[in-house]
Amino acid sequence: MVRFVLVRPRVPENVGAAARVLRNFGHADWVLVDPERLDLSAARRMAVGAEDLLDGVPVVPRLDDAVQDCAWVVGTDSRRVRGRPPLDPEELAGALGEQPPRGRTALVFGGERDGLRAGELARCDALSRIPASSPQPSLNLAQAVAVYAFTLRPRARPARSAPAAPPAVADDGELLRVEGSLREALSAGGFLRGPERHAVRDLFHTLRRSRLTRREARLWIAALLRVARRENA
Numbered sequence: 001m002v003r004f005v006l007v008r009p010r011v012p013e014n015v016g017a018a019a020r021v022l023r024n025f026g027h028a029d030w031v032l033v034d035p036e037r038l039d040l041s042a043a044r045r046m047a048v049g050a051e052d053l054l055d056g057v058p059v060v061p062r063l064d065d066a067v068q069d070c071a072w073v074v075g076t077d078s079r080r081v082r083g084r085p086p087l088d089p090e091e092l093a094g095a096l097g098e099q100p101p102r103g104r105t106a107l108v109f110g111g112e113r114d115g116l117r118a119g120e121l122a123r124c125d126a127l128s129r130i131p132a133s134s135p136q137p138s139l140n141l142a143q144a145v146a147v148y149a150f151t152l153r154p155r156a157r158p159a160r161s162a163p164a165a166p167p168a169v170a171d172d173g174e175l176l177r178v179e180g181s182l183r184e185a186l187s188a189g190g191f192l193r194g195p196e197r198h199a200v201r202d203l204f205h206t207l208r209r210s211r212l213t214r215r216e217a218r219l220w221i222a223a224l225l226r227v228a229r230r231e232n233a
Helices: 012-024 040-044 051-055 063-067 089-098 118-122 141-151 172-188 199-209 214-232
Strands: 002-007 030-033 072-076 105-109 126-128
Touching (some): 002 012, 002 063, 002 141, 012 030, 012 141, 089 141, 172 214
Parallel strands (some): 072 105
């Protein structure tokens, strides 16, 4: 299942249009993060046939709150990030069909003004980009949601015979606890001296990419905390 996460949307009509296209293509899981204004009357004019979806959308203050129960977090952005090749929508659909994450996938869209910020892109497990003409590479927010909603519509991914249930994957909240334990262990061991900069984030990305199971996440937390306590003793 895919959750559509709209971060800092500021145009009510875009929010309403997003609700409509989600309903068009069979999606119902979406969240608004820190919307700059939420004029439901303006949004409802665009949410034809999806007024209930608009009225029931959860609103949370932080991206962490929107994705903490997700197994895979994919950020969308028209910019290219060095060292992180983006998946186009079809490639993303293929990844979800061939090797589906053992849990919910969050697809994160930035606001109309500035897109996703550097820290938000950094915390995503993968990036996706709609290939567009270079003179105008960015799409309107509702248009971008429509492209992904169509490409990732549930019936577009062929059903597969279910093998034995795989181990439950660690969700984003559990991964953040692993990251905190890693930071504590590196600080206790003297690896972190002065400003942290990107050291913990870069090391932790290797664990994010491995798609830890919940059991593996618990083992990492226990091991790292044991190391930290021993160094502090």
